Amino acid sequence: MPKAILYDSTLCVGCKACEGACAERWRLPYDDKVAAESRLSAHKLTTIQTFGERYSRRLCMHCADPACASVCPVGALQKTALGPVVYDAGKCMGCRYCMLACPFQVPVYEWHNRLPKVRKCDMCYERQIAGKPTACAAACPTGATVCGEREALIAEARRRLAEKPGDYYQRIYGLKEAGGTSVLYISAVPFEQIGLRTNLSQQPMPALTWRALSLVPDVVSVGTVLLGGVWWITNRRDEVARKEGGRQ
């Protein structure tokens, strides 16, 4: 069963315990200065953002059919059956196409490293395998971030929306966005008001490039026959002309 994370913006108090736990898990330095940064970066793989009195969390969405994994020329990014999208730094050649392609602008780069890697949340993959919750979920004091099976979390989110219809904007973000993600959001206000991109297609992104890529065999076969045919005809015409001592 694929795992997921549910983030409930209405429960979040902005304590940033998730940020600290995440930094600790990645062995990244974390202090007040880092805590004050609102953007994802090579030293901050999840971040709490403030929108007035509301909070929102940014982290890798772990798409069901991720753009990053589909564009990676070396297959360094992979969607695992367990849910997390994981990254193999040993394969990565640093083309940064994943960063360009990600609809959530999640992958970040070690710009100042001489042997740089891409960085992003991997949903604590090794903890997931062991059946443990992610570091951020374990650290969250209010239950704003919970970790579990995706189906169960969707049911939980629906229950919360139904139980307190007045407190929630009646939709779950991540159910269909970009073909569905393994990080789900619920909130009191429409999602664009807490910084989420709401103009995304419900189709998985990789379909966009695959439509073109899947034509490659046709181009090769039709092209070869066509060019070969043209060559044969034009060449033959010249040959005949030469033999008959015609124009040439």
Place this chain on the structure above:
Amino acid sequence: MKRLLARLTIWRTIFVALMAAGAFAAYLRVRYGLGSVTNLNDQFPWGIWIGFDILCGVGLAAGGFTLVAVVHIFNIERYKPILRPAILTAFLGYLLVILALLFDLGRPDRIWHPLVMWNPHSVMFEVAWCVTLYTTVLALEFAPAVFERLGWKTPLGWLKFVSVPLMIVGVILSTLHQSSLGSLYLIVPHKLYALWYTPLLPVFFYVSAICVGLAMTIFESWHSSRAFGRELELPLAAGLARVLAVLLTTFLFVRFLDLHDRGALTLLRENRTETWLFGLEILLLAAPAVLLFQGRIRWNPGKLYACAVMVIFGFIANRLNVSVTGMEAGSGTHYIPKWTEVAVTLSIVALGFAVFRVVAQNFPVFEERRAARVRQPVAREAPADDGVPAGVG
């Protein structure tokens, strides 16, 4: 003669200055990493090294496969005199693209990874394979010039034997990756401005590459006619220009048809940078399209050259719009290349011109050189620039 020497010295000075700046930028790149030599960031991961060096570089080298198809597959033999320079341009172009890629990749030591670690769902994987194979094909297509120079008969015979399949493979590979460079951007509908984002990106990239391939062939015929004191092959250049006019018109027609179908034409009413850049791009392609339909312009070397230059700039504008300016708003950021990015780019272009010159002087690239070589050894770096009138009207 004095004036001529003075000009050559200026060019040489510029060349040395560019190479020095490029070398220094290269040192900084290796020593301090991408972050300190580029203005790229997490919001804007691809800059002019991709937008110009790669996208424009590959496109500007398209004359190679276009002329191979014209001369050897469609058997229009009269274009043969300008085939070899076109193949040389393409070969050097691809080598320089690979060089530029070594700057841009975070881990250039792993440039070979896509060849062994496959992801057939990735457009870039396909491009990597096509570019690798096609660079090999170009090397083999240019090899006869080297073997002729060295007088190696046996390998020449082998190459002749495989030449036709090799050329067909070359054209197919080019078709694939010229269009795929456009497909790279199919995955960013949320970032690329609607004047450029269209499912037809691969088709537009392909057709515009052929256009600029023809324009580059005219451009380089003109330049080499001056640099090497040869006559411009005007009937050939004019013939290419005629095809170019038809292709450009078709391209622009389909481009606007697509904008209309997607309802993107209304965007042209908005007063924003993208609108003006789009206008510039279209103007640079539409003007030569109209002009080149007129015989008196096609048969005038100066005007023909000006049209070719316009097409080249229009093409560059298009690629930069897709890869840089059209991506800014959607990425929520601004990007101006750092001096080091510009220095690397310019020094790579300069290197291209210089290597072309040296190779053309030492190998049988131009038709009459093959005969003339024996009589008159090449006077290095001192071509009779104004000695021969550039082409006859």
